[in-house]
Amino acid sequence: MTPPETPRLREMRWWDIDPVLELEKDLFPEDAWSRGMFWSELAHSRGPEATRRYVVAVEGERVVGYAGLAAQGAAPDSGYAAVGDIQTIAVARDRWSTGLGGRLLTELLRAATAFECAEVMLECRVDNVRAQKLYERFGFEAIGFRRGYYQPGNVDALVMRLTTTPDGGFAAGSPSVRGTEING
Template sequence: MTASDPTSAGGAAAVREMRWWDIEAVLELERELFPEDAWSAGMFWSELADARHARATRWYTVAEDAEGRIVGYAGLMAIAGEGDVQTIAVARDQWGTGLGARLLQRLIDQAAAASCGELLLEVRVDNERAQRLYARFGFEPVGIRRNYYQPSGVDALVMLRQMKDEGKTDDGR
């Protein structure tokens, strides 16, 4: 099983494409994890609507546990060879299980499939746990966006991952 496999094994959460009927459960998790700057239902609806267009630029994923509870989600925007991690979240009771890494790898795989040369993300400057995960996947700090998270006014650390070698074989193809 690969990190982007939509099935689960050994009780791990199953990862699949996000659908409109997942929004309410995703919102509950969003509010729990990011109470000061949670996305609205309208934001998720807009992102999923874009994912449905023939020339989609967004890809959203959810993770479900064995009982069907949404325990994680992630989203990517990819336009003109540039990718941006829009969101990624994992329920607290799933921290340390590798689910965040699986979701991030799925976004990286999608960015590679969309021929992105680089992948950007913003992460709260006070979220060291997430920063460590991103660093493990080759993201490096490149800047700060002041007062990025609203209404809390927390700064964002901008991180970049070069994708130029993604999906190439040993002979460079």
């Protein structure tokens, strides 16, 4: 039996929305994003005013993962730095424990560095221990809860934060995630 190929990461495009929705509904059946939500996010990911970075992991022709980051920039001379918010990370069940989630997260942290974010925030379901362990390996720290954040299941969210390293990047485990971005 031939081992599966290593998925390649690339920029998410409109034609990826249908396969991403299939994964979304499988992995997050109670609170899956809609087609319109993905369209809206992708609309903010192109051009000089882009505030989003969405990527897909593709194995052959199959989308086996996806991830997205939103960056909220601070106004010039405001004294505040930009903040990144991880919107989503998902990996097909048959690709769990392969390191793909870490690769997707690394790419989002590269994007946060490019957006000059001083910190990256995220919400994670309190019952999603697998994701929490991934984020902790990358240095994210729990800073609070959002009660009933995930609807309709009324599941709480753990709020986590990662701040920049002294060199202005984000540490991914031990290696720096400053470096080249994936092809778009």
